[in-house]
Amino acid sequence: DPFSVSAHYLTASVPGPAVIRTQTVRTGRTLSTGQASLFQYAEDGSEVERIRVLATYGDLDTLPDDVRTTALPPAMPDRDHCLGPSDGAPRIPGSSAITDRLDIKLDPATVGWAIGAPSGKGEMRGWFGLADGRDPDPLSLLLTVDALPPTSFELGLTGWTPTVELTTHIRCRPAPGPLRVAITTRNLAGGFLEEDAEVWDSADRLVAQSR
Structure with missing residues (x-):
């Protein structure tokens, strides 16, 4: 299972x-680390x-059950009251065909940008699932x-927002x-911003974090 993954988007x-080349960096008793690079061919x-x-890998099932956190699940409407493609939700500018494989419902409080009335808060919330109905892993x-x-x-700010680095x-x-x-984004300066993401499952557990 992936524990921590850090990706740098170079070009x-x-x-x-595309060609992906992998390398084992270290193998341990509980954690192992690997590296991968994706290449394409120029003209x-x-x-x-x-x-x-x-990335570092291990076995999530061996982790202890003890949880001590001040984090809380996001306050947002039920899925039925959020906006997806069938509800007339706005198409994401620059989105690719991968969105057709996802089932995303956005919190109406975070889609003001679609009608020219952004909140200015730097927040985005929504429900996520796979379009084929598979449970998350x-x-x-x-x-x-x-x-x-x-x-x-x-x-x-609308338009393309390229990712420079993403750690999950x-x-x-x-x-x-x-x-x-x-x-959430707390700081935008010099044309760059950070995005801090939290993912919560149906059991109200914080299952993933990223920046």
């Missing part, structure tokens, strides 16, 4: 073939590295943290059912 990828045939990832949590529209929309921590195996995602 913009394009639709087409002149040379390889261009797109993403480099360093540790690997899908890596997608969940980066699936919602960028918080910059609610700050009044998987805290426990998620319970069956939809996930709740809350993303």
Whole structure:
């Protein structure tokens, strides 16, 4: 299971073939670390590295049950009162075909940007699931943290928001059912911002965090 994954996005990828090369960095009794890089080919045939990832893996089922936290699940409406594609939710600018494989319902309080009235709070909240109905697993949590529209929309900034670096921590195996995602930005300066994401499962457990 992934415990901590840190990805650096080096160059913009394009639709087409890609090559992934992996390397075992360290193997231990409880944790192991690996590295992976994704390459594509430029027009002149040379390889261009797109993403480099360093990740630590272990067995989530061996973690102790003790939880001490001040974190609280996000306050947001039920799924039936949130907005998805069938409810006329706005299409995410620049979104790709991957969104067709997701079941996302956004908190109406965080979609003011769609009608030209962003809240200015730098917040995004929503429900997340897979379109084929599969229950979440540790690997899908890596997608969940980066699936919602960028918080910059609610700050009044629309358009492409490329990710420079993303670190995700998987805290426990998620319970069956939809996930709740809350993303916040506290500081935008020099054209860059941070997004802190929390993912909560149907058992009210904090199952993933990212920045």
